[in-house]
Amino acid sequence: xxxSRIDEQVKEVGRAYCRRDRRYGDAGRGYLSLLTNKFTVVxxxxxxxxxxxxxxxGELDARAARLNISRQAVIKTLLGRR
Numbered sequence: 756x757x758x759s760r761i762d763e764q765v766k767e768v769g770r771a772y773c774r775r776d777r778r779y780g781d782a783g784r785g786y787l788s789l790l791t792n793k794f795t796v797v798x799x800x801x802x803x804x805x806x807x808x809x810x811x812x813g814e815l816d817a818r819a820a821r822l823n824i825s826r827q828a829v830i831k832t833l834l835g836r837r
Contacts (some may be wrong), residue, residue, distance in 0.1 A: 807815065819829045
């Protein structure tokens with residue numbers, strides 16, 4: 756990618772932030788009204804080891820590559836659907 760193309764992409768990102776700021780008003784100062792004290796409780800995480808065959812690992816890697824996410828994210832997504 757050429758430096759001029761990178762500059763154009765940076766400018767476009769800057770314009771997107773300006774549009775977002777105009778949408779919320781006050782050039783970003785209106786964000787405080789969007790913040791709340793609400794939060795969700797995160798359950799403790801436990802680490803586990805899983806033995807997989809080469810075939811299973813290949814399928815997992817292929818799906819992760821296709822979705823452009825990590826192996827762990829693929830596993831969590833599949834388990835979360837059930």
